Amino acid sequence: xxxxxxxxxxxxxxxGQSMTLQCTQDMNHNYMYWYRQDPGMGxxxxxxxxxxxxxxxxxxxxxxxxxxSTTEDFPLRLELAAPSxxxxxxxxxxxxxxxxxxxxxxxxxxxxxxxx
Amino acid sequence: xxxxxxxxxxxxxxxxxxxxxxxxxETRDTTxxxxxxxxxxxGELVFLIRRNxxxxxxxxxxxxxxxxQKSTSSFNFTITASxxxxxxxxxCALSEAGTDKLIFGTGTRLQVFx
Numbered sequence: 001x002x003x004x005x006x007x008x009x010x011x012x013x014x015x016g017q018s019m020t021l022q023c024t025q026d027m028n029h030n031y032m033y034w035y036r037q038d039p040g041m042g043x044x045x046x047x048x049x050x051x052x053x054x055x056x057x058x059x060x061x062x063x064x065x066x067x068x069s070t071t072e073d074f075p076l077r078l079e080l081a082a083p084s085x086x087x088x089x090x091x092x093x094x095x096x097x098x099x100x101x102x103x104x105x106x107x108x109x110x111x112x113x114x115x116x
Numbered sequence: 117x118x119x120x121x122x123x124x125x126x127x128x129x130x131x132x133x134x135x136x137x138x139x140x141x142e143t144r145d146t147t148x149x150x151x152x153x154x155x156x157x158x159g160e161l162v163f164l165i166r167r168n169x170x171x172x173x174x175x176x177x178x179x180x181x182x183x184x185q186k187s188t189s190s191f192n193f194t195i196t197a198s199x200x201x202x203x204x205x206x207x208c209a210l211s212e213a214g215t216d217k218l219i220f221g222t223g224t225r226l227q228v229f230x
Contacts, residue, residue: 031216033217033218035218040125040222041222042209042220042221043161043207043218043220045217045218048217090161092161094216096216097215103166103216104151104163104166105216109159
C-alpha cells in the first residue's frame with residue numbers, strides 16, 4: 001500500500017545546479033500535482049497533469065518543468081536552482097473530477113529542498 | 117478569484133479543552149468543494165474531510181466536527197476534548213467542481229499542552 005512515493009526526502013543544492021524530484025503513485029490515479037510549501041504559507045500549485053502526456057501550469061510554475069510519460073510517474077525538474085526555490089515539495093494524486101465531483105488528493109511525504 | 121483565509125496563525129490550548137479552527141473562503145462558483153487536511157510534526161498531509169457546496173449538514177467524526185455555513189462562507193473545524201496528538205498544522209482548502217486543484221489557506225498551528 002505505497003500510495004504516493006517521493007524521492008529524495010532531503011536534498012541540498014548549490015545555486016545553479018539542476019535536479020529532478022521523483023514522484024510515483026500506485027493507485028492508478030489520472031491526476032497528479034506538484035505543490036510547494038513555504039514557511040508560514042499554504043501549499044501552492046506548481047504544475048499538474050490530468051493524464052499521461054498532458055501537463056499544465058499551476059500558480060507558481062517559473063523555474064520548474066514536468067513531464068508525464070506514464071500514469072504512475074510525474075517527475076519535477078528544477079533547472080538552475082535558486083535560493084527562492086528552497087521549500088518543501090509535495091507530490092499528490094487523485095482520481096480526478098467526474099460529473100462535477102471533486103475527489104480528495106493523496107499526498108506524498110514531501111521533499112525538503114535547500115538551495116545554498 | 118478563489119481564496120481561503122485562515123486568520124488564526126497559531127492556537128495553544130491545554131489538553132481536554134475544545135478548540136475551533138476558522139476557515140473563510142471566497143469563490144464565484146456555485147459548485148465547489150471544501151477540505152481540511154492535517155499536517156503533523158512528521159510533515160505529511162493527512163486528509164480529514166471533504167464537503168461539497170450543496171451539503172450544509174454539519175458532520176461529526178469522533179472528537180472532530182465541521183460547521184459549514186454558506187451564508188458566511190465559512191467551514192470551521194472543532195476538536196472536542198483536545199489531546200496532545202492533535203498538535204499539528206491544519207489546512208483548509210477549496211477546489212471548484214470540474215477540477216481537483218486545491219487552493220490552500222495558510223494553515224493554523226495547533227499546540228495542545230498536557
